[in-house]
Amino acid sequence: MARSKEFEEAAVLEKAMKLFWEQGYEKTSLNDLVEHMGIHRRSLYDTFTDKHTLFLKALERFEDRIGDRLTACVKRSRSAGEALRLVFGFIIHGEEDAPAGCMLVNSAAELALRDAEVDAKAREAFASTERLLAEIVVRGQESGEFTKRYDAAELAEYLHNALTGLRVMTRTTTAKEKLERTAELTMRILEP
Amino acid sequence: MARSKEFEEAAVLEKAMKLFWEQGYEKTSLNDLVEHMGIHRRSLYDTFTDKHTLFLKALERFEDRIGDRLTACVKRSRSAGEALRLVFGFIIHGEEDAPAGCMLVNSAAELALRDAEVDAKAREAFASTERLLAEIVVRGQESGEFTKRYDAAELAEYLHNALTGLRVMTRTTTAKEKLERTAELTMRILEP
DNA sequence: AAGTATTGGGAATGATCGTTCTAGAATGTT
DNA sequence: AACATTCTAGAACGATCATTCCCAATACTT
Numbered sequence: 001m002a003r004s005k006e007f008e009e010a011a012v013l014e015k016a017m018k019l020f021w022e023q024g025y026e027k028t029s030l031n032d033l034v035e036h037m038g039i040h041r042r043s044l045y046d047t048f049t050d051k052h053t054l055f056l057k058a059l060e061r062f063e064d065r066i067g068d069r070l071t072a073c074v075k076r077s078r079s080a081g082e083a084l085r086l087v088f089g090f091i092i093h094g095e096e097d098a099p100a101g102c103m104l105v106n107s108a109a110e111l112a113l114r115d116a117e118v119d120a121k122a123r124e125a126f127a128s129t130e131r132l133l134a135e136i137v138v139r140g141q142e143s144g145e146f147t148k149r150y151d152a153a154e155l156a157e158y159l160h161n162a163l164t165g166l167r168v169m170t171r172t173t174t175a176k177e178k179l180e181r182t183a184e185l186t187m188r189i190l191e192p
Numbered sequence: 193m194a195r196s197k198e199f200e201e202a203a204v205l206e207k208a209m210k211l212f213w214e215q216g217y218e219k220t221s222l223n224d225l226v227e228h229m230g231i232h233r234r235s236l237y238d239t240f241t242d243k244h245t246l247f248l249k250a251l252e253r254f255e256d257r258i259g260d261r262l263t264a265c266v267k268r269s270r271s272a273g274e275a276l277r278l279v280f281g282f283i284i285h286g287e288e289d290a291p292a293g294c295m296l297v298n299s300a301a302e303l304a305l306r307d308a309e310v311d312a313k314a315r316e317a318f319a320s321t322e323r324l325l326a327e328i329v330v331r332g333q334e335s336g337e338f339t340k341r342y343d344a345a346e347l348a349e350y351l352h353n354a355l356t357g358l359r360v361m362t363r364t365t366t367a368k369e370k371l372e373r374t375a376e377l378t379m380r381i382l383e384p
Numbered sequence: 385a386a387g388t389a390t391t392g393g394g395a396a397t398g399a400t401c402g403t404t405c406t407a408g409a410a411t412g413t414t
Numbered sequence: 415a416a417c418a419t420t421c422t423a424g425a426a427c428g429a430t431c432a433t434t435c436c437c438a439a440t441a442c443t444t
Contacts, residue, residue: 029430029431029432030431030432030433031430031431031432041432041433041434042434042435045432045433045434050432050433051432051433
């Protein structure tokens with residue numbers, strides 16, 4: 001045993017995640033990463049193997065992050081309708097100090113066709129978000145807030161698809177009010 | 193005056209478009225382009241200025257292409273409902289010899305944040321697709337096929353957002369049946 | 385205090401990036 | 415026939431790419 005690591009793996013991975021999130025995989029160079037992560041190239045390779053592995057770990061971190069945030073929306077809500085509105089609001093407005101859009105959607109668009117690992121991770125994360133949406137829908141259907149005309153799993157697919165569209169739109173300079181109108185209308189289908 | 197050009201500008205641009213569409217901007221190198229377009233580097237630079245300008249022209253070509261295809265869906269249809277089903281079907285299943293997904297959505301995700309020209313082109317093209325959807329909605333509302341509860345322009349935003357989501361999903365290996373279910377449910381809101 | 389793993393700065397690797405250039409051959413116009 | 419333009423082939427440009435390596439300083443363990 002000897003000298004212990006001087007950086008928090010989680011903290012530097014967070015910085016790598018934000019860079020990839022903002023710029024994409026190909027555009028983000030190792031110089032970018034070294035500069036923004038604040039660690040030495042050597043440490044980066046020792047800890048994260050190579051650029052591709054680092055990207056996958058950053059993507060996992062993003063998945064976890066999104067999962068946490070969406071779960072928080074559900075926990076904070078007093079009704080299924082409020083949960084859904086919080087989720088859509090979160091997707092549209094994001095967080096401070098976070099790049100616009102969604103790293104998973106970006107990664108799927110950029111890499112899923114040629115990178116099987118990214119493809120698998122993206123579908124996995126999408127499925128996870130869909131499950132969370134399905135839980136909200138079931139809750140709303142049981143409480144009578146939402147219609148029972150449609151299957152909860154199908155509605156979750158539908159809602160997730162709309163969220164994915166919004167995640168693309170937040171990368172462009174589209175006005176937020178427009179996205180909010182779209183989210184509103186998307187949720188109308190749930191009315192009993 | 194002297195020797196005339198030996199290649200069709202449109203034909204080689206088509207090949208560049210497909211490369212950018214499949215691989216994205218950063219991943220596509222000039223060697224890739226020269227190799228697949230079948231013309232000399234020199235001719236490429238003489239005709240298209242540089243990589244970025246070539247990309248913008250390829251993006252314009254994609255816009256036109258999408259516009260043509262969607263207009264064809266509308267022309268081929270006997271009802272607003274059929275027009276919409278054709279549009280969704282086209283987005284989900286694409287064409288032969290065409291990469292999966294949508295070059296505009298990919299470009300927005302990859303570049304809109306840092307490239308103002310791509311951002312502008314993407315929003316412009318999205319607006320154009322929305323206008324086409326609005327026309328279909330108006331047609332359906334006038335014929336009594338669609339509900340008049342909601343504003344046509346708002347419904348067009350809503351439909352376009354769902355289409356955008358589908359365009360992302362077609363980049364992953366998600367099953368087509370699932371996307372068709374989602375499209376179905378998305379169109380249900382139009383029922384009177 | 386001795387030994388060891390990790391740190392920093394930075395140089396080197398060979399490959400590839402976008403772009404430009406020098407040629408000469410080919411094909412049009414006058 | 416003479417000329418102008420575009421073609422093909424490929425070398426060369428400097429910059430940057432991901433990755434590896436060297437070296438000396440640092441900080442932990444025993």
